Amino acid sequence: MNNLPLLSFNKAGIYCEKGDFYIDPWKKVNRAVITHAHSDHAREGSKYYMAHKDTVPVLKQRLGPVVTESTEYGKKHSINGVKVSFHPAGHIIGSSQIRIEYKGEVWVVSGDYKLENDNVSQPFEPVKCDVFISETTFGLPIYKWKPQKEVFEEINAWWKKNAEEHKASVLYGYSLGKAQRIIQNIDFQIGPVYTHGAVENINQIFRDGGFPIKPTQSLVSVENKNDFNKSLVIAPPSAEGGKWLKRLGSYSTAMASGWMAVRGMRRRRPVDRGFV
Numbered sequence: 523m524n525n526l527p528l529l530s531f532n533k534a535g536i537y538c539e540k541g542d543f544y545i546d547p548w549k550k551v552n553r554a555v556i557t558h559a560h561s562d563h564a565r566e567g568s569k570y571y572m573a574h575k576d577t578v579p580v581l582k583q584r585l586g587p588v589v590t591e592s593t594e595y596g597k598k599h600s601i602n603g604v605k606v607s608f609h610p611a612g613h614i615i616g617s618s619q620i621r622i623e624y625k626g627e628v629w630v631v632s633g634d635y636k637l638e639n640d641n642v643s644q645p646f647e648p649v650k651c652d653v654f655i656s657e658t659t660f661g662l663p664i665y666k667w668k669p670q671k672e673v674f675e676e677i678n679a680w681w682k683k684n685a686e687e688h689k690a691s692v693l694y695g696y697s698l699g700k701a702q703r704i705i706q707n708i709d710f711q712i713g714p715v716y717t718h719g720a721v722e723n724i725n726q727i728f729r730d731g732g733f734p735i736k737p738t739q740s741l742v743s744v745e746n747k748n749d750f751n752k753s754l755v756i757a758p759p760s761a762e763g764g765k766w767l768k769r770l771g772s773y774s775t776a777m778a779s780g781w782m783a784v785r786g787m788r789r790r791r792p793v794d795r796g797f798v
């Protein structure tokens with residue numbers, strides 16, 4: 523091993539001193555290497571951002587006209603003599619583990635990652651390394667995930683039951699990542715699928731980037747209230763309780779989030795159902 527650790531934590535985040543760059547910094551820095559565009563990983567104010575090519579358009583939508591360099595999986599870059607490459611993390615489209623190599627020593631920072639293939643994100647690829655820095659958001663043993671297929675069967679059954687009762691089904695999920703997983707895996711034969719604006723914007727960015735996100739319709743374009751009867755409406759958690767819900771007539775609500783595994787979180791959310 524070299525004398526200095528290749529990466530260390532300081533006030534601004536995970537820092538590579540040899541290369542003079544940060545990974546997902548939480549403060550403004552000169553050079554930020556970004557694993558993915560969720561707001562707890564991609565923060566505004568840095569001078570220069572490096573990200574995967576599927577992350578860059580979302581990054582710009584969220585942070586404004588920032589200076590970016592885009593890359594592809596596996597491509598090696600040199601930053602002040604440190605080799606940097608991005609590898610699939612399986613969390614959302616474009617999400618990356620960051621591999622860093624200096625004088626034969628290899629470190630990997632996972633970012634958020636998921637081992638199960640979700641049929642939307644580029645599947646996780648293990649990367650050989652000397653040191654692995656792992657994100658542990660859902661690392662506690664209370665988080666045990668059901669296979670994805672079971673979760674979507676539950677969502678379809680809930681939606682179908684509501685449709686039979688002529689109710690709209692409002693499913694909350696993060697607009698970047700969770701929403702696309704829902705859309706790609708639900709049964710479109712049950713009824714029409716409408717999206718809140720924040721979700722539709724992200725869908726369109728990914729479609730423009732060549733990802734075949736299934737056709738969805740923005741809910742503002744729905745003119746006849748009766749069209750909502752059998753529909754599934756996908757909206758971000760931040761839209762919960764908004765005035766727009768009044769347009770739907772009778773409806774049932776649910777939340778799709780890993781946080782629904784925590785009983786306290788379920789109780790705090792005023793939704794009818796939680797899908798984990």
Ligand SMILES: [Zn+2]
Pocket residue numbers: 558560613634
């Ligand atoms: Zn994330």
